[in-house]
Amino acid sequence: MTDKTPIVVMKGITIEFPGVKALDGVDLTLYPGEVHALMGENGAGKSTMIKALTGVYKIDAGSITVEGKPQQFNGTLDAQNAGIATVYQEVNLCTNLSVGENVMLGHEKRGPFGIDWKKTHEAAKTYLKQMGLEHIDPHTPLSSISIAMQQLVAIARAMVINAKVLILDEPTSSLDANEVQDLFAIMRKVRDSGVAILFVSHFLDQIYEITDRLTILRNGKFIKEVMTKDTPRDELIGMMIGKSAEELSQIGAKKARRAIDPGEKPIVDVKGLGKKGTINPVDLDIYAGEVVGFAGLLGSGRTELGRLLYGADKPDSGKYELNGKQVSINDPATALKNKIAYSTENRRDEGIIGDLTVRQNILIALQATRGMFKPIPKKEADAIVDKYMKEMNVRPADPDRPIKNLSGGNQQKVLIGRWLATHPELLILDEPTRGIDIGAKAEIQQVVLDLASKGMGVVFISSELEEVVRLSDDIEVLKDRHKIAEIENGDTVSQSTIVETIANTNVKN
Amino acid sequence: MADKKQEEKTNVFKKLLSSNITVEVIALILLILLCTVFDHAFLALSWNDNTGGLAGPIITMLQESARYLMIATGMTLVISTAGIDLSVGSVMAVAGAAAMQALTGGMNVWAAILLALVIGLAVGCINGALVAFLGLQPFITTLIMMLAGRGLAKVITSGENTDATSVAGSEPLKWMANGFILGIPANFVIAVVIVILVGLLCRKTAMGMFIEAVGINPEASRMTGIKPKQILFLVYAISGFLAAIAGLFATASVMRVDVVKTGQDLEMYAILAVVIGGTSLLGGKFSLAGSAVGAVIIAMIRKTIITLGIDSAATPAFFAVVVIVICVMQAPKVRNLSAELKRKRALKSSEKAVAA
Amino acid sequence: ACGSGSSSSSDSGKKTVGFVAVGPEGGFRTANENDIKSAFKSAGFDLIYSPTQNNDQQKQIQAFNKFVNDEVDAIILSSTEDSGWDESLKKAAEAEIPVFTVDRNVDVKDSEAKKAIVSHIGPSNEWAGEQAAEFVNKNFPDGANGFILEGPAGLSVVKDRGAGWDAKVAKNVKVLESQSANWSTDEAKTVTAGLLDKYKSQNPQFIFAQNDEMGLGAAQAVDAAGLKGKVKIITIDGTKNALQALVDGDLSYVIEYNPIFGKETAQAVKDYLGGKDVKSDIQIESKTFDATSAKEALDSNSRAY
Amino acid sequence: MTNATATPAKKAAKKTRRIDAQMIPTIAAVVIFILMMIMGQALFGTYLRLGFISTLFIDHAYLIILAVAMTLPILTGGIDLSVGAIVAITAVIGIKMANAGVPSVVVMIVMLLIGAVFGTLAATLIEEFNMQPFIATLSTMFLARGIASIISTDSLTFPDDNNFDVLAENITIIDNPKLSHDLYFNLGVVIALVVLVFGYILLHHTRIGRTIYAIGGSRSSAELMGLPVKRAQFTIYITSATLAALASIVYIANLGSAKNTVGVGWELDAVASVVIGGTIITGGFGYVLGSALGALVRSIIDPLTSDFGVPAEWTTIVVGLMILAFVVLQRAVTAVGSKK
C-alpha cells in the first residue's frame, strides 16, 4: 500500500490570520483510491487546511504539490481545473437559482445555440438521482428545499466535475442515517475508481466506517498521520483533544422521564397550530423542566414546527397558550418577550450576524428584548459574555473577533450562548449539535439536561435519533408535515421504536 | 512587560495603517499641500471684522463642508442597512424652499426653520415607510423621491427661486450659515456637534449595533428579536431630517433657494464621502468619523478645483481622478503590498528549502 | 378615424398648440413659460405643455414627435439645444405642422426640415453678452481685472453670452479666470469667495455673472470679503431680485433677457394659421438697467418676474 | 401505486409555481404597460396610432439598448452609472472624427472601442482594487463626462456625407396618407432588438450568463463553486459600456448632432427601466426582456403626464408618482402571486 504515489502533498502549511495562527506547519498527503479524514476539534484548522489546498486562502509558508507539480491555486476555479472538487463546510450554492442550475453551474451541456437546457436538466437529474434525490425536480428553486437537501445538492454538484480529488467538509452533519449510508455508497464507488477523497466529520462511527487514513490536527498543529484500522478510538480521541478519553465528560444513561403532577399546567399549550403548505395542525404541550424531542426524517416538518412555535413564520391556524394565557406569537420579538428562544439550524443565513463580534452576537438578543435605547451596562455585559464564552467553551476565547472568522462549531456554541443569555422559559434547539466536535457535543447535551433540571422547557430537534432518545422526556414524531405520534420516553423506547413508527404510519394528505 | 508594550505599540501602528481614516487624512493633507503649492496663501488665516470670524480659503472650505457632513451622516446610517438614499439632494431643496417661502410669507424665522425640519423629516418618513413597510427597493424608492422632491420644491415656490435676502428678522437663519462661533464658521460647528450627537446616539445605545445587524443579515436580525422594519424606517427618517438641516445651510448661506440647483447631485457626493470613509455599500459596519472626514475631503476637492483654477470643463475629470486615487490607495491590494511581498519571499525560501 | 380626444381638435373649433418646453427652473424660465401659457390661453388656444428634465434634448424630441403624431395645429419649440432637430422637423414638415421656435434658435441643415419652421421669437443672448462688455469698457477705460462666472460648460446660452462678451470687450480688460458656477447662487458664492482669495493681489474690479442667480451669489461673497462697491458685478436676466439688489448697490448693472413674449408668439401663431404672413425672425427687445432705472421699474410695479 | 400517481401531479404543480414566482414582476410589467396604452388611447385617442408606436420605438431604441446594458451589472447586484457619460464621450469623439473625414465605419468601431476602454477601466477598479461598482462607475462617469467636455463643449453636427444617416433612415411598412398612421422603423430599432436578443442569449444560453446570475445570488458562493467570477465581471462592465457606445451611435445617428451634455441622467432612466421590468436591484433575479419593456413603460410616462395637462411644477411629482404606482402595483401583484 505504501508504495502508492501520493496525488496531493502539502508540506509545512502555515496560515496566519490577524491575531491567530490557524495552521502552523501542517502536512497532509492524499493517496488515490483512499478516503482520508482530517480529524480535530472545532477550530483545529480542518476547514482552513481545505481552503489552503483549494486556493481560497493564500498560504504564508509551506508547499503544495499536486501530481508531482508544485501548485499555487488562485481560487477554487484553478483547483477545479487541476481536478480537485470541493464541497465546503458551509453550503455554498445560489439560492436564487433552481436545483438543477446549481448542480450544473459552470458545466452546463451545450448545443448549437449555447446552453441546451433540456440536456442540462436531464444531466442534473441523473446526478441528483445518484444522491438519492430523484424526487426533486431540477426546476425547483433551491431556496425551497431544506438545508440538508441543499447539502446533498452540493455533493451532487461535486460529482459533475470528473475529479481526481474529492473534498467533503462535514457533508454528513445534517444528514440522517439513511442518507449517510447512501452517501457512503457513492464515496466507496468513487474511491474505488481511484479518486482520493478528503473527508471531515465529527462522527467517529462514520470515520471508522469509511476512512482508510487519518491526519490529526490540534490547535492548528500537525499531530500525526495514522491508518484508521490501526488506531483505537481512545487513542484517536486522545490525540485530538490532547487529553485522555476518560476525561471527556460522559453523560450517563438515558434521562429519566420527568414526572408531571396531575394538576400541573404546561408552559406551552398549543392546539391545532399549523400553517398551510408547511405544517399541518399540531397539538402540543411542553411542561417546565421537560425536554421534548422532535423526531422525523428530512423534510418531515420539524424545523417548520419549531419556527411556528417561535413566531418566525406566522401560523395561520391554532390556539397558543403560554402559562395558561392566550397569546399570539407572530414574530420573534414577541416570542422573546414571552421568554421563548429559538436556535436555528441554518446558522449562516438565520443565525450569525457575520461582521459583528462574538461579544455583540451573544448580547444582541438580550439587548433586543430590553429595547434599543436601554443599553446593557458594560459591567453586566462583560459578565454575561464572559459567562457564556466559558460555559460554552468558545475558542478562541477572544470576544472581540468577528464571529464569521470562527470555525463552524464555535459559531454554533456562541449562538447557543446568545439564547441562554435571554433566560428563556422555553428554548427551542434546532440541530444544536450539528457540526460540533465530540467533546463539545457531550457538553451541549449536558447543558440541555442541566437547563431542564433547572425548570426550563426545551424543544430538542435533531436528526440524530440517538441523542433525541437519550435526552427527551417526550418525543413528537413527524412525517410529511404531520405529527403522527407522541411517544412517552421510557425504557422500552429506543431508536428503532421511532423508525418503526415512521415506517408504519401512513399520512393522509 | 516591555515586550508587551512594544507589541502593543506596533499593533496600534498597524491598526492606524489599516484604517480607512488614515488614508483619508493623508489624502486630505495631500490636497491641502497641493493647494498650498499653487497658492502660498492657502493656509493663511486672517480676521475679518466684517463677519466677526476668521477668513481664508480653509474657512470657506469648512463652511461648505457643513452640508456634506449632514447628508453624509444620514447616508452612512442608510447605507449601513444596505440601503441608499438618493433623495437627500432633493430634500435639501424642499426644506430650503419651504423655509424661504415661509420667510417671504412673513413667518417667524424659528417657525420657518422648524417647518423645514419637519418637512425633511416627513419626506424621510415616507421613504422609510415605502422601504420598510411596503418592501420597495431603496434605490428605486429614493430615486422616485428624488424626482418628486424636486417637483415639490417647485410647487412650494411656484417654480420661482424664492429670495428671502431682504426679509427682516431672519438673522438667526443667516447666522446659522454665515456666522461664526469663536471665529469658526457656525455651520461647521453645528454640523460637527450634530455628527457627534448622532455618533453618541449610535454607540452609547444599541442603535448602531442594531443598524449594522440589519445591514449585515436582516433575517438573522429578525430572529434575534430586532424589528428590522423599524430600524429601516428610522434611518431613512434620520437621513431626511439631516438633509433638511443641510438644505437650511445651503439656502441660508445666500438666503435664496434655487429649485433646480440647491442640492443637485449632492447625493452622489454624500455616497462618495461615505464610501471613502470606509462604509461598504453592501451594508454592515459603519464609521461616522470616516464619513465625516470623507465629507470634508469632498469639500476640499471642490476647493482644490477652484484654487488650481481648473477649467470648468475639466472639473469632473479632476474629481474622478482624485476619487480613483483615494479608492485605489484604500484597496487591500495596495495597502497590504508590503505584507504581500513579505509573504512571497517567505514562500520562495520555503520552496527552496523543499527543493533542497 | 380614431379617438375623440382634444388633440384632434378641428371639430371643436379650438386650435391645439403643442409646447415643447424646458420646464420651470426658476427666474427666467418660469416667467417665460408661464407667460407663453397664459398668452395662448387668452388667445383662445388649447396649449399642451410638455417640459423636459435636466435639459435633456431627448425628452424634447420625444414630445415633439408625439405632437406631430397627435396632429396638433402648431408646435412651439423652446429647445435646450440648437441642433439635432432635422429628423423631427422633417416629420413636422411632412405632416404640415408649422413650428415656431422661441428663445433659442435652432440650426437646421436639411432643406426639407427648414420648411417646417415658420418663425423664431426671442431675445438675443449675444446682444446681452455684448452689453456686459460695453459696460465694463465704459466704466474702466484704463483697463481692469475681473472674473466671469459661467453657466454649465457646453450650454449654448453660455457660449452665446460668452461670444457676445468676447466680441466687444476691450483689449485692456483682463479676465483673470472664468469659472462655472452652474447657474447657482450658492455655488457662485463659494466660487467667488475662492477667486477673491486667490486673486487678492491682482485687485479684481468686476465680475461678469452670466445670470442673475450667480450674480447674487457673487455679491454676497464680495460683501463678506468687505469689497462691496469696489467690485462691480454685471448680470444678465433682470429678475426682480436682481433689480432690487441693483437698487441696494449689491449689483452694478443688469442686462435684461426679456422672457415676456407670449403675446408676440401667440399672435404669430394666430396670424400664420389665419393665413397671414409672419416675419421669420421676431426679435424681442430687452433693456439694460442701472440703479436708477431699476428703481423706476420696481416702483412702477410693471415687472412680471 | 398511490405514490406513482401522486408524483407527476406534484411535479406539475411545482413547475408552474416556479414560473409564477420569478416571472410575475415581468408579466405584471407587460400587463400594466398594455393597460397604460389602452388608457392613453381611451383618454387622448392617439396612443394606439401606428405613428405613435413607430416613434416610441425609434425615439427609444437607445433606451432599450441602455436598459439591456444596465441589466447585466444589476443582475450581479452591481450597477453601471457611467452609461450616460459614455454616450457623451463617444458621441463627441465620433462626430469630431467624422468631421475630420474619417470613414463612418471606422468612426463607429472607434466609438465602440472607447466604450470598451471605459468598461475595462471600471472592471479593473472593481476587480483589482476592490472598489464598489457604484463608486467605480461613478468615477468613470465623471471621467468620461470630464474628458468629453475637455474635448469640446460645442454643439457638434455631422458633415453632410456620412453613413450614420443610414441608421436613421425610416423604413415604412404600412404607408397611410397621414404620417401619424404610418408604421415605420429604422436600423436603430433593429439594432436595439438585436441587442435584446444578444442579451437574452448571453444571459440564458452561455455559461458567463449563468455566472452572472450566480454572482447575483451570492458572490462568495459563486467563487467557491469555481465559477469564472472575475471573467464574468469584466465581461459585464465591458459589455455594458460598449453597449452604451452603441446606444450613442444609434442616438446621434438619429439626431445628426450631439454635444458633451448629452445623456445626463440617462443612467437613472436605464436603472428605472430595469427595475420596472422586474429585475431586483440587489441582483439575482430578472430578465432582459423585462428591461426592454421597462424602457417602453418609462417612455410613455412622460407623454401621459403632459397629456393629462399636469401643471408645470407638478410634472416631476406626477412622473415620480406614476413610477411609484407602477412599482407598488407590481409589488402587490408579486406578493399575491407568490402566496398562491
Ligand SMILES: Nc1ncnc2c1ncn2[C@@H]1O[C@H](COP(=O)(O)OP(=O)(O)OP(=O)(O)O)[C@@H](O)[C@H]1O
Ligand atoms: N477568515 C478567518 N479569519 C480569521 N480567523 C479565521 C478565519 N477562518 C478561520 N479562522 C480561525 O482559524 C481557526 C481554524 O478554523 P477552521 O474553520 O479551520 O476550524 P475547523 O477545524 O474547520 O473547525 P470546525 O470543526 O468547527 O469546522 C479558528 O481558530 C478560526 O477562528
Ligand SMILES: Nc1ncnc2c1ncn2[C@@H]1O[C@H](COP(=O)(O)OP(=O)(O)OP(=O)(O)O)[C@@H](O)[C@H]1O
Ligand atoms: N421556504 C420553503 N418553501 C417551500 N417549502 C419549504 C420551504 N422550506 C422548507 N420547505 C419544505 O418543507 C418541508 C419541511 O422542511 P423542514 O426543514 O421543516 O424539515 P425538517 O423536518 O426540519 O428536516 P430537516 O431540517 O432535517 O431538513 C420540506 O419538504 C422542505 O422542502
Ligand SMILES: [Mg+2]
Ligand atoms: Mg470546519
Ligand SMILES: [Mg+2]
Ligand atoms: Mg430541520
